[in-house]
Amino acid sequence: MFKNLSRGALLAACVAASPAFAQTAAGAPSAPLKAAFVYVSPIGQAGWTYQHEQGRLAMEKALGAAVKTTVVEAVPEGADSERVMRDLAAQGHELIFATSFGYLEPALRVAADFPNVKFEHAGGYKTAANLNTYNARFYEGRWLAGYLAGKVSKSGSAGYVAGFPVPEVIQGINAFALGMQAANPKAQVKVLWLNTWFDPAREREAALSLVNAGADVLTNHSGSPAVPQAAEEKGVHLLAYQSDMRRFAPKAQLAAVVSNWGGYYTQVAKAVMDKRWKPAPVWGGIQDGMVELAALNPSLPKALREEVLAKQRAIAKGQLKPFGGRLVDQSGQVRQDKGALDDAAIGHMDWFVAGVAGTLPAAAK
Secondary structure, eight states, X not given: OOTTOOXXXXXXXXXXXXXXXXXXXXXXXXXXXXXXXXXXXXXXXXXXXXXXXXXXXXXHHHHGGGEEEEEEOSOXXXXXXXXXXXXXXXXXXXXXXXXXXGGHHHHHHHHHHOTTSEEEEETOSOOBTTEEEEEEOHHHHHHHHHHHHHHHOSSSEEEEEESOOOHHHHHHHHHHHHHHHHHOTTOEEEEEEOSSSOOHHHHHHHHHHHHHTTOSEEEEESSSSHHHHHHHHHTOEEEEEESOOTTTOTTTEEEEEEEOOHHHHHHHHHHHHTTOOOOOOEEEOTTTTSEEEEOOXXXXXXXXXXXXXXXHHHHHTTSSOTTBSOEEBTTSOEEESSSBOOHHHHHTOOOOBTXXXXXXXXXXX
16 A cells, blocks of 8 residues: 655655644544664664664654654664563554564564554564565665765775664665666675674674775675774775764765655555554566665766766656666576566665676575
């Protein structure tokens, strides 16, 4: 039901909603919707969890007294997350947002035991009668970030600090590489895996290793500001991810791929309150306002900024496809000769494009 929302529709959800929704047909106040958010890392000042927290706050602002929220942060994936979600359901929460990939199986188990509770899982690939999945097409922003990186990099080498080899991360790496190659056909993206979403010390270590290997541009798919801070310290460029990281890398950051969840969270809460919620997987992109390349550094040439923004508009209109045209993988195999990958192929991506220097664990393939 949310698949084809425009950016305006998503943002309008935050404006159109009001505490009036907390009134019954008879005009008497009804109990607020109890919604809970489970976060894999501390909220902090930037990053994946921080952006979801901004979405929660936007939902609260839009719906006012009609909703009451609970937050549990720094919850590890696995048994701990199942225990937390089970407790939240038992406490009477009617809507639970599970905001990390590894929460899927625990959420499915809890959902089976609490059929009257609605679950929304970020990035998942399985649904149930009372569990939906949602995600953003981050790869669209990644392509733009890669293009900008290709335009400014002198070495033609970018470093990519990555969490786990799940399809969403692989999509981002490939899209960044393809965007960079659109600006510089000889560009290379070097990948280091963390096998964790949040570990500032390891994120920093990986970033420094990539700089030492010749990367003059850094980006990441991890949860802390450690990579931006390393870029600032080493005087290399940064394409930030999840949040605007200028407070941590005021000189290094060229732009940021930012996720916006407020409009979606508001619409989901309204749907639950109106008893019209259904499990309909959502994958929104630039067109929907769920992801954008933001905070372009004003020191960049005006013509380059305008060019990147024009390409962002082209992606929103469907005129530029990040995974369009001829695609060749690391081994030289032609994965696509023409056209554009469909959602199924993108959603199950388990290979690297040519120009990515890194390996994929066997488990990812």
